[in-house]
Amino acid sequence: MTTTNNRDVQWMTWFFPAWYAVFGVIICLLTRVTPPPRPDVTAVDKVAFFAQHHTTIQIGFVLLLILLGGAALTNGLVCYQIKRMSVGSVFAYGYIGGMSVGALPGFLLVTVCFLTAAYRPDRNPELISLLYDLGMLSYNGSLGCFTAAYLVLAIAILYDRNEVFPKWFAYVSIWQIITEVIATQMFVFPSGPFAWNGSIAFWLAVVVFSIWLGALIMLLRAAAAKEAAQ
Amino acid sequence: MTQTKLPGDRDMWIMVLGDMTVFAGYFVVYMLYRSWNHQEFLVAQQHLNITIGVVNTVVLVTSSWLVARSVQATRAGDIEQALALVLSGGVGGVLFMVLKGYEWASKITAGHTNSDMFYSFYYVITGVHLVHVLIGLIVLGVVVRELRNPARRRAQMVEIGATYWHMVDLLWVIIFALFYVMR
Numbered sequence: 001m002t003t004t005n006n007r008d009v010q011w012m013t014w015f016f017p018a019w020y021a022v023f024g025v026i027i028c029l030l031t032r033v034t035p036p037p038r039p040d041v042t043a044v045d046k047v048a049f050f051a052q053h054h055t056t057i058q059i060g061f062v063l064l065l066i067l068l069g070g071a072a073l074t075n076g077l078v079c080y081q082i083k084r085m086s087v088g089s090v091f092a093y094g095y096i097g098g099m100s101v102g103a104l105p106g107f108l109l110v111t112v113c114f115l116t117a118a119y120r121p122d123r124n125p126e127l128i129s130l131l132y133d134l135g136m137l138s139y140n141g142s143l144g145c146f147t148a149a150y151l152v153l154a155i156a157i158l159y160d161r162n163e164v165f166p167k168w169f170a171y172v173s174i175w176q177i178i179t180e181v182i183a184t185q186m187f188v189f190p191s192g193p194f195a196w197n198g199s200i201a202f203w204l205a206v207v208v209f210s211i212w213l214g215a216l217i218m219l220l221r222a223a224a225a226k227e228a229a230q
Numbered sequence: 231m232t233q234t235k236l237p238g239d240r241d242m243w244i245m246v247l248g249d250m251t252v253f254a255g256y257f258v259v260y261m262l263y264r265s266w267n268h269q270e271f272l273v274a275q276q277h278l279n280i281t282i283g284v285v286n287t288v289v290l291v292t293s294s295w296l297v298a299r300s301v302q303a304t305r306a307g308d309i310e311q312a313l314a315l316v317l318s319g320g321v322g323g324v325l326f327m328v329l330k331g332y333e334w335a336s337k338i339t340a341g342h343t344n345s346d347m348f349y350s351f352y353y354v355i356t357g358v359h360l361v362h363v364l365i366g367l368i369v370l371g372v373v374v375r376e377l378r379n380p381a382r383r384r385a386q387m388v389e390i391g392a393t394y395w396h397m398v399d400l401l402w403v404i405i406f407a408l409f410y411v412m413r
Contacts, residue, residue, distance in 0.1 A: 171245035174365070175252055178358055185344075185354060192263075194350060199259045208252065 006228050012077045013221045019070040020213060026067075030060025033110060033139055036202060040191040043129035050117050050128060057118050061111045068107055075099045078216070081223050082153070085160035091152050098149025105142035110135040140196040143183035143205060150176045165219050176212050179205040237301075238390040246397045249362075253401055256358070257408060260351050267347060272413065274348035277340070282333050283410040286326050287403060293322025294399040297370070297392045304377070304388045312388065313377050319395065320370045323363050326402075330360055352409060359401055366398045 027034045032053045038045075050057065075096055082092035113135030117128050150173040157170035185194035185201050193200040236243065264271045300315035334356075337349070344350040373391035376382045 167239070167241035168244040171241065172248070174245075175248060178361060179252065181361075182354060182358065185350070188344065189350070192347065192350075193259050194354065200256060200354065204252065204255050204259075207255075 006224060009077070009080065009224045010228065012073065012080075013217075013224045015070075016074045016077055016220060017217045019067070019074055020217075022067060023064075023071075026060045026064050030056040030063070031114060032057065033114070033136065034206075036136060036140060036197040037132075038197060039133070039136065039195050043125040046129045046132040047121075047125045049132065050114075051121060054118050054121060057114050061115050064107065064111055068103070068111075071099075071103060071107070077220060078153070081164050081220065082156050084162060084223075084227070085156055085164045086162050087156045087159045091156035094152035095149050095156075098152055099146065102142060102145035102149065105138045105145060107139075109142075110139035113138065136196050137187060140202060141183055141186045143180040147177045147180055150174070150180075164223050169215055169219055172208075172212050172215055175208050179208045238393040239386065242390045242393050246393060249397065250401070253358075253404075256355055257404065260355065260408065263347060263351070271348045274342070274346050275409070275413075277337070277342055278352075278410050279333060279336075280410050282329055283406050286329050287406050289322050289326050289329070290399045290402050293319045293326070294396050296322065297395045301385070301388050301392045304383075304385045309377055309383065313374060316370055316373050316377065316388070316391070320367055320374075323367050323370070323395075323398075327360060327363055330356065355405060355409075359398070359405055362398050362401065366395050369394050 032049075037049050041049075079092040079096050082095055083089055085091070113131045117123070117131040117135070121128075154170040154173040154177075157165045157167060157173070182194070182201050183205060186196040186198070189195045189198065189201070192198055196202060296315045297319040300312045300319065303309075303312035303315060334353070337352075342349050344353050369391045373388055376384065376387045
């Protein structure tokens with residue numbers, strides 16, 4: 001049995017969960033966008049939200065601006081494994097492109113909105129309120145933008161004959177598509193199960209995303225170990 | 231001890247059980263909101279056309295039966311018969327989508343939009359189910375392609391397709407009961 005030296009790939013399989021862990025700390029503990037603040041509150045409540053979390057929002061989102069490129073590295077690792085499949089590179093590039101489309105509204109726009117709101121806290125409350133809505137709608141409402149990437153990944157896995165990833169992961173990616181497409185409903189519902197903090201539009205999608213991400217972390221490690229043994 | 235074999239493959243069963251868990255989540259949330267707004271939901275529900283609901287249930291159950299018979303035909307080696315059965319099962323799926331599209335269009339033109347809580351659930355849950363029917367048609371298409379190719383012809387592939395198609399059918403029966411029938 002020959003061995004492949006893929007130490008760089010194995011390193012990346014550690015970077016992948018580490019980056020998502022830091023990302024989780026930023027969005028959950030610092031910037032407070034997850035769990036999402038309520039959509040059905042007044043402008044005064046929104047100003048109070050920014051006043052209460054002013055410092056952590058600034059620290060968190062400035063940190064994210066610096067670290068956001070790490071998402072490209074994690075996507076690059078998935079791209080690398082798709083290129084090892086028998087389906088050809090088009091799917092790998094499709095995945096990268098699809099994830100990039102989602103990252104713009106999903107991370108950058110909310111970052112700019114929340115940092116702008118925190119920049120001048122004495123601004124007109126209506127304008128703060130607009131930045132709050134714009135940031136949250138862009139952040140959670142853009143979940144559907146990632147669906148092209150998941151679709152490309154699912155098709156690549158189902159067609160692949162090199163067995164880089166197991167077939168069931170293609171199906172988990174299809175659940176991702178289904179649950180995240182429902183996020184489009186956030187743009188018409190200010191409260192209830194389909195709002196941006198809703199049980200169906202948001203929380204079920206988060207549960208499925210967590211399962212998807214956890215599975216992907218394990219499968220990337222397994223794929224790198226299998227490649228090393230080949 | 232007799233060895234029993236799982237029809238299809240393990241991966242599709244993970245898909246089916248996981249997908250039904252996600253749908254179970256939708257159904258639980260729907261039931262909670264229904265119990266909190268019982269009267270409002272009952273009034274809105276009166277405007278659903280139960281005849282179309284019944285016809286669509288019969289269409290999908292029949293389609294499932296055809297696909298199940300196709301599995302038996304494939305196992306018996308009667309590929310011509312199996313192909314005809316899968317294709318007619320697919321026609322059932324298309325018919326279901328046409329009827330659902332007509333139902334949606336007539337509800338929207340009658341003013342029952344997603345501004346009503348009951349109908350917001352109705353459009354989202356039947357919409358997600360419709361996407362599953364569409365995926366099912368793609369799955370049946372793959373089954374047809376494999377059956378036509380003598381080198382790739384496998385009973386297991388037909389079983390995988392049938393497993394998925396039965397799930398689509400089962401989910402619809404639950405949706406039909408929760409939205410159209412339950413008072």
